[in-house]
Amino acid sequence: MQKVFARRRPSMSTLxxxxxxxxxxxxxxxxxDANLIESFGKGFLAIFEPRPFLLMMVGxxxxxMVGILPGLGGAVTMAxxxxxxxxxxxxxxxxxxxxxxxVTATTGDITSVLFGVPGEVISAALVVDGHPMxxxxxAGRALGxxxxxxxxxxxxxxxxxxxxxxxxxxLVLSFGSPEFFMLSILGxxxxxxxxSGNVLKGIIAGGLGLMLAMIGMDPQSGIQRYTFGMxxxxxxxxxxxxxxxxxxxxxxxxxxxxxxxxAGERVxxxxxxxxxxxxxxxxxxxxxxCSLLGxxxxxxxxxxxxxxxxxxxxxxxxxxxxxxxxxxxxxxGVLGPGAANNxxxxxxxxxxxxxxxxxxxxxxxxxxxxxxxxxxxxPSMLTKNLPLTMSFVWVIVVSNVITVALCxxxxxxxxxxxxxxxxxxxxxxxxxxxxGSFAEKNALLDLITTLFFGLVGLAMVYLxxxxxxxxxxxxxxxxxxxxxxxxxxxxxxxxxxxPIVVILILICLTAVFFPLVESQIRRRLAPxxxxxxxxxxx
Amino acid sequence: MNVRLRALGRNxxxxxxxxxxxxxxxxxxxxxxxxxxxxxxxxxxxxxxxAGPEAKPAATAAPAKPAATQPPAARPAEKPDLxxxxxxxxxxxxxxxxxxxxxxxxxxxxxxxxxxxxxxxxGNPTAVVENVPGAGSxxxxxxxxxxxxxxxxxxxxxxxxxxxxxxxxxxxVEFDARQFSWVGSSYTSHVAxxxxxxxxxxxxxxxxxxxQPFVVGGTAPGSETDDFPRVxxxxxxxxxxxxxxxxxxxxxxxxxxxxxxxxxxxSWQSIKSTAQQWLDExxxxxxxxxxxxxxxxxLKEIPVAEEFARDDAGRQALRAWAAPQAMSKPFAAPPGxxxxxxxxxxxxxxxTFKDPAFLDDARKANLDVEPKAGPQVLEVAREVLxxxxxxxxxxxxxxxxx
Numbered sequence: 019m020q021k022v023f024a025r026r027r028p029s030m031s032t033l034x035x036x037x038x039x040x041x042x043x044x045x046x047x048x049x050x051d052a053n054l055i056e057s058f059g060k061g062f063l064a065i066f067e068p069r070p071f072l073l074m075m076v077g078x079x080x081x082x083m084v085g086i087l088p089g090l091g092g093a094v095t096m097a098x099x100x101x102x103x104x105x106x107x108x109x110x111x112x113x114x115x116x117x118x119x120x121v122t123a124t125t126g127d128i129t130s131v132l133f134g135v136p137g138e139v140i141s142a143a144l145v146v147d148g149h150p151m152x153x154x155x156x157a158g159r160a161l162g163x164x165x166x167x168x169x170x171x172x173x174x175x176x177x178x179x180x181x182x183x184x185x186x187x188x189l190v191l192s193f194g195s196p197e198f199f200m201l202s203i204l205g206x207x208x209x210x211x212x213x214s215g216n217v218l219k220g221i222i223a224g225g226l227g228l229m230l231a232m233i234g235m236d237p238q239s240g241i242q243r244y245t246f247g248m249x250x251x252x253x254x255x256x257x258x259x260x261x262x263x264x265x266x267x268x269x270x271x272x273x274x275x276x277x278x279x280x281a282g283e284r285v286x287x288x289x290x291x292x293x294x295x296x297x298x299x300x301x302x303x304x305x306x307x308c309s310l311l312g313x314x315x316x317x318x319x320x321x322x323x324x325x326x327x328x329x330x331x332x333x334x335x336x337x338x339x340x341x342x343x344x345x346x347x348x349x350x351g352v353l354g355p356g357a358a359n360n361x362x363x364x365x366x367x368x369x370x371x372x373x374x375x376x377x378x379x380x381x382x383x384x385x386x387x388x389x390x391x392x393x394x395x396x397p398s399m400l401t402k403n404l405p406l407t408m409s410f411v412w413v414i415v416v417s418n419v420i421t422v423a424l425c426x427x428x429x430x431x432x433x434x435x436x437x438x439x440x441x442x443x444x445x446x447x448x449x450x451x452x453x454g455s456f457a458e459k460n461a462l463l464d465l466i467t468t469l470f471f472g473l474v475g476l477a478m479v480y481l482x483x484x485x486x487x488x489x490x491x492x493x494x495x496x497x498x499x500x501x502x503x504x505x506x507x508x509x510x511x512x513x514x515x516x517p518i519v520v521i522l523i524l525i526c527l528t529a530v531f532f533p534l535v536e537s538q539i540r541r542r543l544a545p546x547x548x549x550x551x552x553x554x555x556x
Numbered sequence: 557m558n559v560r561l562r563a564l565g566r567n568x569x570x571x572x573x574x575x576x577x578x579x580x581x582x583x584x585x586x587x588x589x590x591x592x593x594x595x596x597x598x599x600x601x602x603x604x605x606x607a608g609p610e611a612k613p614a615a616t617a618a619p620a621k622p623a624a625t626q627p628p629a630a631r632p633a634e635k636p637d638l639x640x641x642x643x644x645x646x647x648x649x650x651x652x653x654x655x656x657x658x659x660x661x662x663x664x665x666x667x668x669x670x671x672x673x674x675x676x677x678x679g680n681p682t683a684v685v686e687n688v689p690g691a692g693s694x695x696x697x698x699x700x701x702x703x704x705x706x707x708x709x710x711x712x713x714x715x716x717x718x719x720x721x722x723x724x725x726x727x728x729v730e731f732d733a734r735q736f737s738w739v740g741s742s743y744t745s746h747v748a749x750x751x752x753x754x755x756x757x758x759x760x761x762x763x764x765x766x767x768q769p770f771v772v773g774g775t776a777p778g779s780e781t782d783d784f785p786r787v788x789x790x791x792x793x794x795x796x797x798x799x800x801x802x803x804x805x806x807x808x809x810x811x812x813x814x815x816x817x818x819x820x821x822x823s824w825q826s827i828k829s830t831a832q833q834w835l836d837e838x839x840x841x842x843x844x845x846x847x848x849x850x851x852x853x854x855l856k857e858i859p860v861a862e863e864f865a866r867d868d869a870g871r872q873a874l875r876a877w878a879a880p881q882a883m884s885k886p887f888a889a890p891p892g893x894x895x896x897x898x899x900x901x902x903x904x905x906x907x908t909f910k911d912p913a914f915l916d917d918a919r920k921a922n923l924d925v926e927p928k929a930g931p932q933v934l935e936v937a938r939e940v941l942x943x944x945x946x947x948x949x950x951x952x953x954x955x956x957x958x
Contacts, residue, residue, distance in 0.1 A: 097658030101667060104920050191814045235691070249698065249728055252691035319810060373813075374830060375806045379657075382804070386664065389829065389922045396833055459657070459689055500801050507799045508771065508816055 053404060058180065061408025065416060070113040070409075073106065077117030078417050082424075084118075085125030088135045088262060088447075088454045092122040093379040100386055108391045109409050115387055116363075116410055117417040119380055123360050124168045124421050131160045131352070132280070132435055133447055134269035135262060140359045142261040143327035146212075146486055147344060147351030149269065154347055155281040157433040162294020163349055164356040165422045165429070167305050170298060171357030172418035174309035175316070175364025176411045179371075182317065183400055183407075186372045193318060196513035199501035200522035201318065202494045205325060207529045208332035209487040211341070220487045223478070227491020230255055231499070250463045254496065257324060259455040259467040261489055266451045267472025268479040273440035280443070281436040291429050297349045304334060304350055305357045312358030316365025319377045321497065326365075328490045330358030345484065364414055371399045371407055638678055641900050644708070645679030652685050652887070653700060653712030655693025662713050663687065664921050665742055665885045669905075672914040676904040681709075692778050694718055694728055697888075701731035704890040708897030711739050711889035716880040717778060719940045723876070724952035734941060735891040737898045738933040740905035742885035743924035746847040747780050747878065748827060748855065749788075750840040751819035752812055760844040760859055763794050773808035773817040774800035780881075781805065783955055784821045784846065787877045788861055790954035791870030805830065812840075819843075823881075824852055825924050846874060848882040848936070873950045876943040883928055883936045902930040 065071060084095045096115060103111035122138055129137030131148035144164065151160035182189070193201075206224065213220020233244045234254030245251040273280060298305055308330040315326040334354030335344045344351050366377045374395035376382035388395050399407050425432075435443070455468040478485055505513040513519060650673070654666045663685065670683040688696045693714035700712045722729050751757040751770060763770055774782035782800050789796045799817055802808045808820045809831055819840065827835075834840045845852060846861040865871035887905065889898065908914050909927040918925050928936070943951070 094658050097663065100664075101671060101917075104917055190810070194811070194814050194816045249691045249695045252695075252728075253689070319807065369810075373806075373810060375810045376804075382660075382806075383658075385806075386921070390920045392920075394832065460687055461690070500803075504799060504801045504816075507801070 053401075054180070054183065057404035057408045058411075060405035061410075062412045064109045064405065064409045065113050065412050067109075069107075070110045073110050074113040074117035074413060074417055075420075077114040078121050078421060081118035081121030081417075082125050082421065085122035085137055086129055088129055088133075088137050088266070088450050090454050090457050091138055091258070092119050093383060094457060095122075096380055096383045100383060100390070103387055103390055108393060108406055111387055111391055112406070112410055113413050115384060116413045119384075120172060120360065120363050120414045120417050121421045123363060124165065124172075124418060125425075127164045127168060127356055127359070128161060128425070128432065131164055132157060132432070133266070133443070135266040135447060135451055139257050139261055139324050140327055140362075141355075142265065142324070142489060143331045143355035143359075143486065144352060145265045146331065147346070147348050149265075150345070150347035151349070151352065152280055152433075152436050153282055155436070156293075156347070157281060157436045158291045158430060159294040159297070159349070160352050161425075161429050161433055162291035163297045163352045164294070165425050166295045166298035167308075167353045167356035168360045169418050169422045170305050171309040171312060171360035172363070173415050174306065174357075175313045175361030176414040177364070178310070178313035178317070178361065179364050179368055179411050180408070182368050183372075186317075186368050186400075187397075190317070190319065190369055190373060190375075192518065194516075195501045195504035195508065196516050196519045197522065198318070198321070199498060199505050199513075200519050200526070201321065202498040202501060204522055204526050204529065205321075205329055205490065205494045206498065207526050208329060208336075209490060211332045211336040212328070212344070212486040212490065213484045216482070216484060219483050223483055223485070224487035224491040227488040227493075228495040228498075230260070230488075230492050231495025248463075250461060255467060255492070256455075256458050256464060257489075257492065258458040259464045260471045260492060262451050262455050263468040263471030264475035264478075264485050264489065266447070266475075267469075268475045270444050270448060271476055272479075273444060277440060279437045279439055291426065291433070294349075298353060301350055301353055304337065305353050307337075308333060308354040308357040309361040312361035313365035315358070316362030316377060317368045319369045319373070319375045321377070324493050325497075326358045326362040327355040328486065328493065330354040331486070332490075345486075360418065364411070367410055371395055371410070372397070637896060641896055642678035644897065645677050645681040645900075648679070648681045648709055650674070650677075650681050650683040651710045651712075652683055653696050653704075653710065654685055654687050655689065655696030655712065655714035656687065657689040658687050662693070662715070662885060665923060666713055666887075668914065668917050668921060668923060669887070669908060671917065672908045672911055673904055676907040676911065677900060688712075691728060692718075692776070694721065698728075698730040700888060700890050701736065706737065706890040706892040706894075708889065708893045708901060711737075711887055711901065713885055713887050715778075716741070716883050716886050717780070717783070719880045719937060720783075720877065720951070720955075721778070723941055723943060723948050724955060725948075732891075733937040734934070736888035736934075736937070737891060737893040738930040738937070739887040739889055739898075739901050740909070740930050741883035741887065741928045741933045741936075742909075743825070743926035744847065744849055744928075745780075745881040745884040745924075746824040746845055746849075746852040746855070747784050747821055747881065748824045748845040748852075748858070749784070749819060749821040749843045750827065750831075750834070751843055752815075752840055753838060755818045757818075757843060758841050760794070760861075760864060763796075763843060764792065764864065766795055769795040769797040771797045771799055771818045773802050773811050773820045774798050775802050775804060775808070776800065777955070781808065781820055781822050783877065787874055787951070787954045788821075788844070790950070791866065791874050792861065792864040793866055794864075823884075824855065828854070829922050846878045848875070848879045869946060869950050872943065872947045873954060876940060876947055876951055879936060879940045883933045884924075886933055888933075898930070905929070 065074065080095065080099070081092070084090050084092060096119065099115065099118065103114060106114065123140060126136070126138030126141035127144045127148070129135055130141040130144035131152055134145050134149035136142040136145055148160045148164065151157065209220050209224035213223075231254065233251055235242055235245070235252045242252065276282070311330050311333060312326040315321050315329055331351060331354050334350040335341055338344065338348065338350050366381050369375045369377055370381040370385060372395070374385060374388070376385050385395065393399070393403065452465055452468065455464050456462070458464065475485060652666045652670050654663050656662045666685045670685050673683045674680050688699060690696070696712055697714040697718050700714070704710050718729070719733050722731065722733055749772070755770065757763050757766065757770060772785050774785065776782060777800070782798060785796045785798050788794055802811060805820070805822050805826060808817065811817045812819060824845065842855060842858050844861050845855050845858050851858065851860060862871050862874050865874055889901065906927060906929050909925055915925060
């Protein structure tokens with residue numbers, strides 16, 4: 019533990035966190051009042067009444083299944099479950115829906131780790147380092163780490179709601195399209211740090227992702243780009259077929275070629291669940307930072323659901339002293355996204371509840387639940403209906419505690435799946451992969467897209483190209499383009515002079531050039547092993 | 557090496573059938589994954605036809621009957637053979653295709669309808685919803701027209717503004733709205749424009765006189781948030797600057813509050829349900845409205861855009877643009893559905909929209925209920941598509957992005 023702390027250098031983002039934290043604390047203390055604390059208690063008691071609690075358990079069970087199945091997402095399930103909330107009271111309805119939603123984020127990670135197939139789109143980042151751990155026989159450790167960091171993330175994300183309430187309005191309103199544009203650019207600059215050492219290939223893969231994001235009807239003028247005259251491509255390529263194909267197929271081929279089980283070797287206690295739990299506390303500050311990152315990313319309307327995990331992964335890689343381990347089974351690469359994709363649920367709720375502005379598809383559907391209950395999202399949710407808002411916080415916390423506790427009971431059995439012969443695992447996994455990619459749009463062509471990106475993924479693996487930058491480019495490309503157009507249409511080039519934009523530009527420049535400068539310095543100081551790694555940089 | 561190759565061969569033998577079987581099984585399973593299917597439809601036709609060009613020859617029902625055979629189907633007066641219809645629908649599953657993904661407005665209408673429709677049809681079939689999102693529901697409209705079997709077991713909903721895509725000759729349109737077997741539509745929509753109060757714009761006249769452009773937020777071409785300001789600008793000369801690309805009206809609302817834009821135009825029903833607070837606090841002024849059926853009862857004092865049109869062609873273009881709103885959230889079956897089955901569907905649709913249980917659900921989900929029966933919807937569709945070529949051209953020009 020000492021060693022870890024000693025080797026960590028104070029990274030840019032750590033300093034940002036501390037600054038943000040201090041500012042937040044001051045603002046919060048100034049505006050918190052007794053009502054907040056009282057509602058906090060009321061919300062807690064509300065969800066432990068028999069009906070809400072029972073419905074939450076039903077939600078947890080549904081969410082558990084949906085999360086485990088690859089591709090089948092929380093959004094579709096929520097939409098289908100929505101009519102069942104017609105006859106429920108508000109607390110019950112949200113216990114049911116939120117219980118379900120927060121569990122999908124946790125159990126989706128399990129599939130990602132065990133099979134290398136993203137259980138949910140929001141769990142794709144877990145594949146990168148979680149699955150290599152499973153291959154090394156450390157599935158139990160990876161799962162333990164995922165579950166524990168998910169729990170920590172969920173709790174931090176939920177309490178972020180409480181902390182954000184007093185100043186959520188000015189915070190969200192100070193971000194407009196130009197700021198969102200710069201945030202997505204900032205996200206793109208992370209490409210370099212998730213390239214597992216090969217920066218040039220990473221940048222090219224990221225550029226490919228950006229190009230893929232351009233497929234579809236241009237939202238501004240309705241011009242078709244790379245659609246080949248097919249209606250199917252008017253809305254662009256779905257994230258599910260790309261992510262699932264890119265990560266699942268190479269794993270399945272690898273498994274087929276090796277002819278063994280997923281875990282190549284058996285290791286003793288080191289691969290155990292408790293080891294993973296301990297890892298969460300070994301890298302405690304990383305987990306906390308990534309949780310906060312997730313909550314903040316979720317809080318910003320406009321970044322969508324699947325960005326948080328990649329930003330957290332990039333942060334974990336960037337702040338680690340030896341980046342080469344990433345992509346090959348680094349525990350930090352599991353803890354970061356694991357924490358962030360659960361904490362973002364809490365963050366997501368903030369603009370949804372306070373403004374009626376959904377930050378993701380799932381939140382848009384949750385907004386439907388508000389209307390069904392006759393509730394109007396907005397300031398009244400933070401005053402008159404504050405106990406209900408607080409019950410959301412507790413649902414997220416309690417449902418995650420229950421899920422993680424349940425998982426720990428049979429997680430060791432679950433990890434044993436990695437010792438099953440590959441030939442038996444491949445057919446059902448392939449089937450689930452196809453069902454998942456079909457279910458997003460009910461389109462047969464998506465199966466071909468999945469297959470295509472499966473082959474692309476295979477080529478990338480064999481030629482040693484990093485895949486995460488491609489996904490990140492696809493996720494952020496359309497966001498960046500959209501906000502650039504909005505900013506330019508509204509402010510023309512003046513948008514570049516807005517204060518927050520200027521700050522973000524400076525951060526981007528630092529993020530790009532800091533590692534280069536740093537590597538120069540390091541090369542002078544320690545002209546040994548590390549030179550080889552950085553020598554390949556452009 | 558040899559051992560490796562053999563292992564590879566053995567496992568690939570497993571893998572490739574897996575890939576192929578996976579693709580087929582996924583296609584077969586997914587529609588059945590919808591809630592509450594009882595009996596699978598007895599049709600051998602592919603459930604969801606691929607939108608690829610190779611699927612075109614598969615369209616068995618493509619050469620649709622001429623439009624002239626349609627109207628008699630709609631007359632409920634001729635007594636349909638109830639017994640035969642009951643036998644037909646008994647134990648079957650009706651599929652309602654939705655041109656958008658789960659969770660949106662169209663999906664909510666379809667799912668609420670699906671919950672109650674069965675009990676109003678002879679034979680009480682089950683109804684399931686299937687989402688076929690794509691191209692602003694154009695994909696679903698095309699699929700319904702070309703690839704769906706007209707057996708009265710499948711109908712669907714797509715954006716009523718797709719009629720204008722047909723009128724203005726937009727690429728990708730492969731249907732003729734006059735030939736659909738219209739089942740009904742859900743309500744009449746009224747579009748209205750609101751401006752934040754501190755812009756100083758209180759009426760539409762202010763806007764016509766204004767020197768600064770009025771910045772409105774929009775979502776995408778083809779939606780009322782974009783197209784109404786465009787038509788308004790072209791026909792009245794109002795200084796409107798459209799900033800388009802917001803992800804939904806909720807993001808536009810946020811942009812209005814953060815002063816990125818000054819206002820927006822979208823359906824009055826939606827403004828009331830999502831931005832009631834703005835109206836209560838007089839945060840915004842309603843400038844103008846437009847619909848096929850005149851002023852909305854809530855907006856008696858607000859002028860209709862037509863009144864400000866600079867010439868007759870402009871007035872007609874505005875009217876043609878607004879006409880589809882009279883058939884909001886329409887439901888259509890493919891051309892050529894047997895007359896007595898279509899009549900049964902139309903009657904069941906209207907009966908469902910009067911069912912207290914349905915109305916209760918609709919009220920909870922905040923759905924407007926002002927149904928039109930199939931024949932009336934067909935009338936609206938014909939009216940839209942009978943606009944003279946000059947008006948269609950003017951409209952196409954106005955809608956074209958700058």
